Amino acid sequence: MTTETHRDDAAARLRAAGLKVTAPRLAVLDAVSGHGHLDADAVLARVTGTLHGTSLQSVYNVLGALTDAGLLRRIEPAESPALYESRTGDNHHHVVCTRCHAVADVDCVVGEPPCLAPSDAAGFAIHTAEVTFWGLCADCQRELAG
Amino acid sequence: MTTETHRDDAAARLRAAGLKVTAPRLAVLDAVSGHGHLDADAVLARVTGTLHGTSLQSVYNVLGALTDAGLLRRIEPAESPALYESRTGDNHHHVVCTRCHAVADVDCVVGEPPCLAPSDAAGFAIHTAEVTFWGLCADCQRELAG
DNA sequence: AAGTTGTTTTGAATCACTCAAAACAACTGC
DNA sequence: GCAGTTGTTTTGAGTGATTCAAAACAACTT
The missing domain is CATH 1.10.10.10 (Winged helix-like DNA-binding domain superfamily/Winged helix DNA-binding domain)
Known part of the structure; x- marks a missing residue:
């Protein structure tokens, strides 16, 4: 089973x-x-x-x-309570809807490490880069258009 | 004056x-x-x-x-209360210390828009990309080493 | 100078989450 | 299989960050 x-x-x-x-x-x-x-x-x-x-x-x-x-x-996206997901290990990113707070996964396409290498890191030893995209989800686009 | x-x-x-x-x-x-x-x-x-x-x-x-x-x-970095800064308009990013929660600004160097263009955005109309780097600040590196 | 409208104040309430102690149940070894 | 140990869950209360609401107040308008 x-x-x-x-x-x-x-x-x-x-x-x-x-x-x-x-x-x-x-x-x-x-x-x-x-x-x-x-x-x-x-x-x-x-x-x-x-x-x-x-x-x-x-x-x-x-x-x-x-x-x-x-x-x-x-x-922990801004303005949302903490969210949990089962996809671990890969460091993928997220899109959050600014209207309804829906969240979707995003694979970091553009050559992975670029974002991980800021020129001036103010002396910080960086080990992770977290990217959050903000926009309108498909449903909210529809509702606003219709 | x-x-x-x-x-x-x-x-x-x-x-x-x-x-x-x-x-x-x-x-x-x-x-x-x-x-x-x-x-x-x-x-x-x-x-x-x-x-x-x-x-x-x-x-x-x-x-x-x-x-x-x-x-x-x-x-609103994870595990911190909301923080306010006067630098607006440019969409710069941040490094947060995983040990003491210190925050510093980071200019997104690597050709600005790359992060702004995820291949598959799950139907979202994206308007902002927010990048948060996580690492150890200079002070904490010192304290852990010394 | 008076009126209108936006701000600030005061006080209470809410949300998301953590702390702590007691009741309980998984795994260990016999 | 059963008792013991240790990690989990439960119950209940508590905290930090932030918001809500109504009344007192002050900035700008005419």
Whole structure:
């Protein structure tokens, strides 16, 4: 069964990260995986279906643990609560809609490292470049045009 | 007097933006100008010297008005409160220290527009690219080395 | 100098998130 | 399989940053 396989994978990844395998963790991992960019409330909403008695606090705990372990990535666009996504490892970027705050992934095309090399970094030893694009999402463009 | 001139400039810029010229606004504008990247508390601290009876709330109001008017720019790096700077108009970027949260300006060198042109923007009509570099500031490098 | 409208002040409220202690459940070794 | 240990979850309260709202006030207009 695909679902079974997924759960096993998730369990294995938790274990590999040195984390105990628990129902809340499997549920959160599943809720975030393949569902874009979710804030803590959205994760709770998706999780309360399969898990009962969960609280926002637990979701925060789990999200924190999974993020620290590198199984999830946290982004914090201006004017939005923290969002979590399952795509980790590659340092991809994001587009945020200035009207509805929708978020989408963006692959940094233009020769990857260029952005990573500012000429004058004011003496900083830089290790990451984070790029956030701002614009109107397709839906909002339509609504404003129509 | 230079100070006089500064104040007149500030007043003119407020008027040009359609804003009334008030003591709190002149004070906040002066506090932020040429003093890097300040959060609301820091602005209040710098302002309470010259202005008495001010509150954090007023500072928030003024910062909001000045930002909306384009006289200040607001940045919101992850894990920091909102920061305000007087350098507006050019879309420069920032380096943030992962250890002490110090912030410095960075001019986007590498041919400006490259970052502004992601191949696949998921249907978004992009109008801004925001780049945040993360690394260790000079002071923190020293402290960790020594 | 008076009126109008935008600002500031005061005070309370909200949102997103963290802290802490007690109850609990996974994994370890026997 | 079962007890022990240690990491997790739960419950409840608390904090920091920011916003909301209404009344007092001051800048600009005529």
